[in-house]
Amino acid sequence: xxxxxxxxxxxxxxxxxxxxxxxxxxxxxxxxxxxxxxxxxxxxxxxxxxxxxxxxxxxxxxxxxxxxxxxxxxxxxxxxxxxxxxxxxxxxxxxxxxxxxxxxxxxxxxxxxxxxxxxxxxxxxxxxxxxxxxxxxxxxxxxxxxxxxxxxxxxxxxxxxxxxxxxxxxxxxxxxxxxxxxxxxxxxxxxxxxxxxxxxxxxxxxxxxxxxxxxxxxxxxxxxxxxxxxxxxxxxxxxxxxxxxxxxxxxxxxxxxxxxxxxxxxxxxxx
Amino acid sequence: xxxxxxxxxxxxxxxxxxxxxxxxxxxxxxxxxxxxxxxxxxxxxxxxxxxxxxxxxxxxxxxxxxxxxxxxxxxxxxxxxxxxxxxxxxxxxxxxxxxxxxxxxxxxxxxxxxxxxxxxxxxxxxxxxxxxxxxxxxxxxxxxxxxxxxxxxxxxxxxxxxxxxxxxxxxxxxxxxxxxxxxxxxxxxxxxxxxxxxxxxxxxxxxxxxxxxxxxxxxxxxxxxxxxxxxxxxxxxxxxxxxxxxxxxxxxxxxxxxxxxxxxxxxxxxxxxxxxxxxxxxxxxxxxxxxxxxxxxxxxxxxxxxxxxxxxxxxxxxxxxxxxxx
Numbered sequence: 001x002x003x004x005x006x007x008x009x010x011x012x013x014x015x016x017x018x019x020x021x022x023x024x025x026x027x028x029x030x031x032x033x034x035x036x037x038x039x040x041x042x043x044x045x046x047x048x049x050x051x052x053x054x055x056x057x058x059x060x061x062x063x064x065x066x067x068x069x070x071x072x073x074x075x076x077x078x079x080x081x082x083x084x085x086x087x088x089x090x091x092x093x094x095x096x097x098x099x100x101x102x103x104x105x106x107x108x109x110x111x112x113x114x115x116x117x118x119x120x121x122x123x124x125x126x127x128x129x130x131x132x133x134x135x136x137x138x139x140x141x142x143x144x145x146x147x148x149x150x151x152x153x154x155x156x157x158x159x160x161x162x163x164x165x166x167x168x169x170x171x172x173x174x175x176x177x178x179x180x181x182x183x184x185x186x187x188x189x190x191x192x193x194x195x196x197x198x199x200x201x202x203x204x205x206x207x208x209x210x211x212x213x214x215x216x217x218x219x220x221x222x223x224x225x226x227x228x229x230x231x232x233x234x235x236x237x238x239x240x241x242x243x244x245x246x247x248x249x250x251x252x253x254x255x256x257x258x259x260x261x262x263x264x265x266x267x268x269x270x271x
Numbered sequence: 272x273x274x275x276x277x278x279x280x281x282x283x284x285x286x287x288x289x290x291x292x293x294x295x296x297x298x299x300x301x302x303x304x305x306x307x308x309x310x311x312x313x314x315x316x317x318x319x320x321x322x323x324x325x326x327x328x329x330x331x332x333x334x335x336x337x338x339x340x341x342x343x344x345x346x347x348x349x350x351x352x353x354x355x356x357x358x359x360x361x362x363x364x365x366x367x368x369x370x371x372x373x374x375x376x377x378x379x380x381x382x383x384x385x386x387x388x389x390x391x392x393x394x395x396x397x398x399x400x401x402x403x404x405x406x407x408x409x410x411x412x413x414x415x416x417x418x419x420x421x422x423x424x425x426x427x428x429x430x431x432x433x434x435x436x437x438x439x440x441x442x443x444x445x446x447x448x449x450x451x452x453x454x455x456x457x458x459x460x461x462x463x464x465x466x467x468x469x470x471x472x473x474x475x476x477x478x479x480x481x482x483x484x485x486x487x488x489x490x491x492x493x494x495x496x497x498x499x500x501x502x503x504x505x506x507x508x509x510x511x512x513x514x515x516x517x518x519x520x521x522x523x524x525x526x527x528x529x530x531x532x533x534x535x536x537x538x539x540x541x542x543x544x545x546x547x548x549x550x551x552x553x554x555x556x557x558x559x560x561x562x563x564x565x566x567x568x569x570x571x572x573x574x575x576x577x578x579x580x581x582x583x584x585x586x587x588x589x590x591x592x593x594x595x596x597x
Binding site: 025035 | 377
């Protein structure tokens with residue numbers, strides 16, 4: 001028996017989806033996430049309002065005490081805040097995916113002849129836009145407050161690229177958690193326990209040398225510290241390449257561990 | 272006739288729960304199969320397997336000849352799914368949702384827009400096309416869901432409880448739509464908890480309980496299978512109730528069931544030929560009736576007689592009658 005014997009099909013039967021189809025499917029689905037951002041800008045509040053508050057709070061509240069001068073502190077803090085911002089932005093991926101699964105949107109996609117990985121990859125690709133918006137809001141606010149790039153536009157763009165790559169690697173942790181927990185609301189709760197030590201246990205807010213020895217041990221190997229140092233070098237002038245390489249390796253390691261875990265959890269969750 | 276949907280011995284377990292316990296299905300192309308059963312009977316599990324969203328633990332299923340496990344991509348390109356589980360993106364508008372699905376099905380952007388507009392017009396959603404789904408009423412949402420499942424012009428459509436929670440008006444709208452689909456040659460598998468829904472729409476009804484099929488047949492076959500017919504008479508004048516009841520008692524040999532509130536008399540009838548005798552006797556007595564009908568037992572009655580009183584919690588399989596063949 002073939003399809004032709006049943007009620008004369010009016011369309012082609014798709015037999016398989018190759019890598020190019022998978023990419024196309026993923027891009028279409030990434031487009032969906034971008035439309036959602038445009039329609040619900042309030043979903044960006046966590047990655048826009050929070051860093052702005054942090055910027056004001058730390059620069060004016062603690063800046064004088066930590067660096068002796070709020071402007072000097074702003075120059076030091078801003079690159080680190082970009083890293084923290086990306087780390088927090090990556091939390092959103094898991095929440096959004098969990099929402100799609102619990103609301104049944106994923107089942108609709110999965111009942112269609114699209115690449116199996118597309119809904120997952122599409123969501124992650126769509127998040128690049130979130131990262132860029134979050135970065136732009138932070139940079140513009142900082143510039144208004146007096147932050148200046150002391151190097152060149154190329155270095156600035158390199159910083160943005162590093163941040164996006166870091167976010168894309170880190171988001172697989174969020175995806176993994178998003179596949180494990182029952183409700184979307186639970187995702188940030190679980191992840192904050194992971195993100196807090198990562199972003200605050202770093203040299204983003206205070207110089208490493210001011211910390212006790214045991215903490216310095218962690219702060220020095222923390223990828224957030226390394227990426228912050230790379231961004232400081234690239235924006236304020238100074239060495240950056242080693243830090244960037246170290247941070248990149250870290251990001252890669254996180255992705256290598258969590259991408260397969262997330263993908264396995266995804267397949268288990270959605271059957 | 273070729274079957275559009277075929278399954279044999281489908282088993283699915285979730286931990287200790289057996290959701291499906293050996294289900295066989297055969298739906299001829301272009302027909303509507305109504306899968307009827309209470310909550311937790313396994314209807315949704317069956318649909319999810321047939322839509323390639325779940326793998327069966329045992330048994331096989333084919334849609335348009337393609338195996339749902341080994342040829343899932345082919346199956347997905349032929350089926351549409353509407354139900355509790357496959358939903359639309361609430362943040363997007365109706366058009367955006369349908370265009371997205373069209374794009375995923377390989378249409379170009381202009382093609383997808385045309386298709387979306389076509390479907391929205393067909394489901395009378397053109398005015399609401401730009402509104403986000405979360406502003407839709409229950410009935411509109413169900414129509415949008417139906418539209419979404421038709422973007423790819425499916426040969427086989429699964430409707431998982433398409434009218435649950437809808438008001439009677441919206442339910443009728445969905446029913447009308449389902450009927451037009453079959454006119455297009457689409458094969459439909461419809462799950463429902465509503466007996467009248469299956470009776471209204473389905474060519475074939477499969478009654479499911481506890482993951483097993485307990486009866487299959489055409490609606491009238493099922494009804495006949497489980498009991499005789501009922502004669503209903505409603506005299507125009509209340510004063511004729513007694514005389515009418517006497518005539519019915521005389522002809523059917525049993526005292527009719529009398530409802531003075533509705534003015535309805537009901538009596539079981541073994542021989543359908545009795546109807547004309549009743550008409551003659553009423554006429555002779557000068558009694559006019561607003562309602563005079565011979566009806567099959569309702570599917571409610573059928574269902575109860577098939578599954579026992581408390582179907583969803585009942586684990587006693589001994590009372591389950593033999594499966595009849597369609």
